[in-house]
Amino acid sequence: MRTPSRRRPRALLAAAAAGTLLAPLLSGCWAGAGGAGSGGDAINVLMVNNPQMVELQKLTAAHFTKETGIKVNFTVLPENDVRDKISQDFANQAGQYDVATLSNYEIPIYARNGWLHEMDSYVAKDSAYDEQDILKPMRQSLTADDGKLYGQPFYGESSFLMYRKDVFAEKGLTMPAHPTWEQVAKLAAEVDGAKRGMRGICLRGLPGWGEVMAPLTTVVNTFGGTWFDKDWKARLNSPEFEKATKFYVDLVRKHGESGAAQSGFAECLNNTTQGKVAMWYDATSAAGSLESADSPVKGKIGYAPAPVEKTKSSGWLYTWAWGIQDASRNPDKAWKFVSWASGKEYEQLVGEKVGWSDVPAGKRASTYTNADYVKEAAAFQEMTRDAIEGARPKAPGVQPRPAPGIQFVGIPEFTDLGTKVSQEISAAIAGRQSVESALKKSQQLAEQISEEYEGR
Template sequence: MAGSLPLAACGGAGGGGSSGGGQSINVLMVANPQMTDIEKLTADTFTKDTGIKVNYTVLPENELRDKVTQDVATKAGQYDVATVGMYEVPIWAKNGWLHELGSYATADPNFDYDDLLKPMVTGLSGDDGKLYGMPFYGESSFLMYRKDVLSAKGLTMPERPTWQQVADLAAKLDGAEPGMKGICLRGLPGWGEVFAPLTTVVNTFGGTWFTKDWQAQVNSPEFTQAVKFYVDLLRAHGEPGAAQAGFTECLNSMSQGKVAMWYDATSGAGSLEDPNVSKVAGKVGYAYAPVAKTKSSGWLWAWAWAMPKTTQKADAAAKFILWASGKDYEKVVGQKLGWSRVPAGKRASTYQIPEYQQAAAAFGDVTLKAIQEADPTNPGTQPRPTVGIQFVTIPEFADLGTKVSQEVSAAIAGKNSVEKALADGQALAEQVAKKYAK
């Protein structure tokens, strides 16, 4: 990243700090492939150019959420930068926990702020319209499937499948190759693990966590039907140990040829198409998120860089953030690691890079359209009390969603019934609703 950043661009606690040689910053990241990549590339690029050393802490998603929430909410100040998502940013910005980042981006002409995709900017802004999370990569969700395996079975995948079609295909693809299961779906407890895909199923089946006037709906017929469908599909044709499988486990299963289909984040496609880590590169097809009662059902998410107000190194942290979300970093990834691994889904220009277009030919257009189609203001069949597709944007949802997810995971493992899981979830949701209902 060229050009220096004015210290005045960022107000609030912890501003400034030396930006030069010998300084270091602490960055907390989720353990996804894109973060592993940046960890490998930083020393020979960012640190070499700026003299700023980056100390990374990388954790699985659920552990990351606990750690970053604890650090930011208690103002412990251990980290200068942390990866957070569209759920946390608006809430934490309202609480005054985060530095505003938009002014840093607009002050640097090399960053090209206007190139950021509008859904990403909107989802990472606070109520005041200012940007508090800088997208590292953005995603929706779609269905990934083995083209060769379907073809060998004489089966075809619709461009926009229904969930019933997916279930029927899973039954036919189960055992298509030795040890292969029909589908991989997240079953790992966590509001951002099993309930990320599962809430999109709830939405398209006609369910919702809460009505617009804050009536809890966790044990409603539509919510129940969606969860039963998901649990039954996993138990019949899903991956072994599904109750402990999250994004990472499903990515591994799909890339190693152990499952025929996988419904999850569009960002998973880059790894699937990398022959250095995937046995199925070039063999995967991509279809839009399956539906039931809605026209589309993909989620909207970004893993984004946030700067806690407690940092004493705001200048150096901002330099890192703008580098990590910048066009030049995308080129570094493409040239050093392969263009399919570019952290995409955040910039319009990414989809105009010839090398990326070639590497992402199978999934690039579907990913971009899925992001553009995602509507966090109207993701289901009825009005919602908050903006968000696979989450409810209130502080209590992290705890609520995680507690209900534990019950659902137990049902996936055969230790609980869906009805009991959702009855318990309804009681918890009703307690949350009391705070908001008028």
């Protein structure tokens, strides 16, 4: 796909938003933007309602606004709702919102369509921000095809394996320093039933491109598979993709949590916290909850790198980041907010006012040399940083890829394709169909995307 110039006529943007290529990003209902537009000494920020974002909202007036005189009007919505509203406002370049929370999936796509304001010019003038302190994989994932930065991370995550140290000790088992998936499967069988009602491992089975497909795709990568080869040929029916999927489905059916087909991140977190599973492969961000003061498993959890087979690493890479709309009436003030919200000063503020375990980590190298943070997050901070720094978003497997992404394929159509494929995989986990049947249907869906991209 060619990279268009950053500024495009609004009519073309509206047409693109309505087109097939962008339909998956723009699906969902939207009632229109409400409230007053930004301007003067105010900016509008649209963001997801994650706990750390809500904390940011509470701290902004007394600190950022007091220091800069810039008022911030927040609109805070659940993830699916906020994605829909952001896509509508940014696609039409309505300018209602100056800043929005976007992930490393959306930012390169939005930048390619001229919806975002580049940030290199601001970074160059803002020496206090210290762009080089941002972990390299994060910088790379928020850089578009034109080589420019279009986002700054608020927090980041990779994935790793969490396990009950006490249960392993009781069974005389040792977690390898760098486990393979075959080793994990054997360990899951050993610890299955170690305590009453405890299963060997928790793996997501809930439908969703960001639910079951996130961990499963990392397994596919390290088993040698890929969604598409470098020429955009769909490869979901390849031996490697099938082997990985069968392995994942068999493991969760034999030794996984109860109701696996309805289990996502939240359910696995609850299962692990409540002692219902001995292992869990998922986001590094989960560790903060497992090690919180009121967690029943605090101090009982060990952490290991994401399991591998044919690759050296396999952890995913994800960040909630800030993007500035190209049509913003106040891009300079918007940058001041982004610089503050993603800066070292804000992390220090959260650590002192809220607690170091609540710091939006996973984005800055300096976080992992901060003595207060390191002490609070001692159980997992080093493993988390290693996982993020070891992530390879442009080369996560054993073959060249046509688009970036580890647990996703960085094209607009993936939200729809990934969701439909996830439904087939979840049905296999539930025992309603075979993996072969699920992948046969999934391959047909992926081939429709191949037809759009082949030859580009």
